[in-house]
Amino acid sequence: MENPPPVPFLGGWVKNLREPIYCIDVQRDNRGLWRGKNPIDDAFTVFIAQFTIITTAYVMFRLLLKPLRQPKFVCSVLAGIVASPQVMELTKLFPEKSFPHEEILLVRTVGTLGATYILFLTAVKTDVTVVERLLKKALFIGFASINMSTAIIFLLVRKMNLPGVHKGFFVFLFAGGISLVRFPNVVYAFDELNISTSDLGQLAMSTSMLCEVYVSVRMMMDVYFKSDSITIWAVSSALALLLIIFGVVGRLIRLIIRKTPEGKPLHDLCILSISIGALLIAFLADMIGTLPLGVIIFGLVIPHGPPLGSALTEKVELVAMEILMPMFYVGIGYSVDLASINMTNSRKIILTMIAGALAKLVGATLAALCCKIRLRHSVLLGLLLNIRGPFDLFLFLRWTAEKVIDSETFTIVVLSEVAISAVVTPLIDIFYNPHSRLSASSRKCTRSIQKIPRNVEVRILCCIHNQEDVPGTISLLEASNSTVASPTFAYVVHLKELVGRATPVIAPYKRHMKRVTSGGTYHIMRAFENYSNNSNHLAGVEPYTVNAAYKGMHEYVCRFAQEKFIPLIIIPFQGSHEMAYALEAIALRNLRENIRDYAPCTVGTFIDKGMRRCMGKGRAFSCKIGVVFIAGPHDREALALAIRMVGRPDVCITVYRIIFREVDMDIQEVMDKEIDDALINEFRAKKVDIDEGNIYREVEVRDSEQVISQIGNLKDKFDLIMVGQKRRVRGLFSEETMLGWTENPELGVIGDLVASSEFCGQMTSVLVMKHPGDTNSSYHGSISRKPEGEQCLLERTNC
Known part of the structure; x- marks a missing residue:
């Protein structure tokens, strides 16, 4: 059988292929194991095997490295190396030289597709308005860190004359690419570290967003204006692409959203069309050399959040992250050649990578200090801006394909990125805990x-x-x-x-x-x-x-x-x-x-459980409120709120104070009782002044059983019952023991009792108060609110 002709693909020709990888040759149906053909020679079989291996390896690395606080990025790259042909041949899982040529094309195509979709979805989810408040700080910190790192790397590469890096203008592009803070990397890393909502995380995300735009535009313009002969065509192509995105696609998307009824989901055909449109824009952007920027701009045109942004995320992100992206890491592992490492050259590249990371750390720290941020958090901000991820490796892969860096340089750069992430991420996780800071701030200034x-x-x-x-x-x-x-x-x-x-x-x-x-x-x-x-x-x-x-x-x-x-x-x-x-x-x-x-x-x-009944149509607001008061700051909060309600027409408040007989109290309990008595006296005095059906009752009890019995007498008498979450009565009302019998321990013993269906069915609402501390x-009260606009x-x- 003669070899088939080259396959036309988007205006070009895919050469050196014996057959299309997406076709089924009916004359080759003997590829099965029992029909004389080794299934390992088939690209699809190898693809499935590698997907299974990388998934298994990733889970194992996650379990092994979890105590060391390693991020998903580190585990994914290590799993990709394990699933690479070199390692699999060494482990004898596959015979030597058994991988078909089409296998790497399939792996890299699927991996690039996944990286493109993740980049697109990140842009879709991006709200550029969030940087408005932090714009000045983010600009200053971002420019300082990026420019300092770029300068240091540029000088070191020129000084050491790295053999694996293309000379000339590319040295500047190499320095800029290594120094770049990629916003998609930061987004997924911060979500993993759970610091996206923290103040420092917000500043770092804003900084990375501005750095992404700044470095991408700068590198693109530098490349365009470096060659005068193609400047006009390159700039014209870029402007035409922007015109298509903003003038045509953007208007069409807004029209689709306006035509969609409120509360109705978008049609699946719209989601599919936009997903395919993202690939078409990526193709056009890649033709003019601006693939990342073109995909990002197209994603920014799509409104974030519902109805369109959330629908795209829900339907596309899972497939891209869990199915397509693993093959991206297999492609990374395929290109990593550990045998090519030369210690002399490797030391130079490692020194350059470490120096670039330290320069970024120092630049961000100094800039943050100038913005009056504390030293500890300035250093942490520098660490946050050293977060690495798959989109850094995506750039290195393109450099390798263009042969501006050799295999050894690519290998050392990838391993250095992994090492930097392996060091930086645990340090951030250990030394920056927004919860501890939030607790400290809460203790300094609490209100009740x-x-x-x-x-x-x-x-x-x-x-x-x-x-x-x-x-x-x-x-x-x-x-x-x-x-x-x-x-x-x-x-x-x-x-x-x-x-x-x-x-x-x-x-x-x-x-x-x-x-x-x-x-x-x-x-x-x-x-x-x-x-x-x-x-x-x-x-x-x-x-x-x-x-x-x-x-x-x-x-x-x-x-x-x-x-x-x-x-x-x-x-x-x-x-x-x-x-x-x-x-x-x-x-x-x-x-x-x-x-x-x-x-x-x-x-x-x-x-x-039905407070809306108090605002029935055709009649005035009417509500019966009961307060269960035993002792302690939590119960006092319920009583203090009830005191504010006294005087409201058609609101009747009944306070049940439960008193334990023969109680030996310590000093703290004596002081609490004095505060309790003062608040009770305030309610009684206000009740006497108003006298609109408000009631105060005291009930003496001996033990917890009598407490439960007395509270049971309140069934079906109120629209709302207010209680404290817990109280401290030694020996006589052991809440710690009784919490084990509650359905909702967070409501406390009494709160869970009065909220249960056995107590008041679905008729009585409950408000459980928790005091922040004495x-x-x-x-x-004099603090003014911000203007609404x-x-x-x-x-x-x-x-």
Whole structure:
């Protein structure tokens, strides 16, 4: 049989192929093991084998290196080397010289496809507005670190005259590429380290975003203007590509979004068309030498978040990350030639890589110090900007294909990148813990309802997960008794899981955002706005949206409460039986727990079982509230909130104080009892002055069984019951022991009891209060709010 002719491919010719790798030759159906043909000679068989090997190797490296805090990038590169033909031949898994020529073409094609899609999706998820607040710092730090590293590498390469690096103008491109901080690398690394929502992580992400654009444009323009004969055509091609992306594709995408009904998902044909369009743009950009920049610009044109950005992410990212990208690392391992390493040349390349990383660290540290960032965090910022990832290797592969660096240089550079990541990532994970810093900040300045003067504005942070949380939260605000002397101001924050975005963000909600938001944000905010208007603006409302991963969302909530001097956070409670997905229920439960642990103020967990009935149509607001008071700061928070409610028409409050007989108290308990008595006396005095059906009762008990019995008598008597999360009564009410019998331990023993279906069915709502700690910090009622029109990421304290 004669060899088939070359296969036409996109205007060119794929040469040196004996047959197309995507065709099935009916005359070669004897390739099976029992038909006289070795299946290892087939490219597809080798491809499947390598995919299986790299997946298995990756899992093993993750398990082995997890105690050393190694990132996924290091494990992936090592797994790619293990799955390479060189290693597999050494391990005798495959016979020597058994790999077909088509195998490497298939591996590299699939790997490049995966890297292109990940780059495109990162651009889709990128919100360029997040750098606005940190623009000056990010520009200064980014330019200082990149330029210092580029200069050092350029001088060392010229000085040492590296034999594996092409001479001339490429030395400058080599220095710039090694120094580049790739935004996609930073995004995935920070998500793995769970520092995307931290202040330092936000600054590093903004810096990397600007560095990506700066270095890419600079290198592209340098290449174009280096050859005068092609400058006009190159620039014209680039401008034509930009015109196609912004003028044609961008308008078409916006038209598709406008034509899509609100709340309806985009048609799968749209997702498929845009996915194919990304490859076409990548092809056109690669023809003019700007593949990364072209793909990034096309991704930025697509609106991040729902409906389009999130749909693309959900449908494409998993396939690209878990199926296509592993073969990218196999291609890296295929190109790594450990046998080519020469110690003399290797020392020079390693010295250059280390010097470049140290120069970037020093440049970022000095620039951060000039921006008045603390020394510790300045050094950590320099480490963050040394994060390495697959897109650095993608650039090195292209240099190898263009033969501007040799195999030895490529091998040493790749191993150096892995070594730098293996050192930098554990240091960041060890020395930068946003949670410890958040806890320290919370301890310095905590607020509670007890400490608020009765004649100042009460600020409440209302966390909303979905539209079902709105009626009960509004009823709770209505019961809080907003007056001219003591108005209520609610910061309403819609908590939305980070989908279709690369950068988490908290931002004020605007009414014009109706068409670009999802999850009912518009209807949620409209309901609170109507409530504010109906209250004659005695209850103010300022809406925000938070887009972040659940595992880091509490940082935004806690910092927001700290900066706005908020004494009370209300978080909704969803039981596991109310959630459609078990993973979401677990994530929300962890979120509530993190907010309670790190909040700088009182946290109220609200179990809404029908508070909306208090605002029935055609009648005035009416609510019966019960307070279970035993002792301690948590119970005092519930009572302090009840005191503020006294005086609200048609709100009747009953306080049940449970007193233990014959209790031996230590000094701390004696002091607590004096504070308890003072707050009880304040309620009784206010009750006498108002005298609108408010009741105070004392009940004496001997043990925990009598406590449970007395609380059981409150069945079906109230619309809302407020309790503290825990209290300290030695010996007589052992909560630590009783928590093992509760369904929801985070609500405390009494909170779980009154929230159970056996207690009040689905009729009585519950508010469980958790005090942040006993402090003497005062309430800063004079702090002014930011104007509603000001855009911000999040006001943060200095690093």
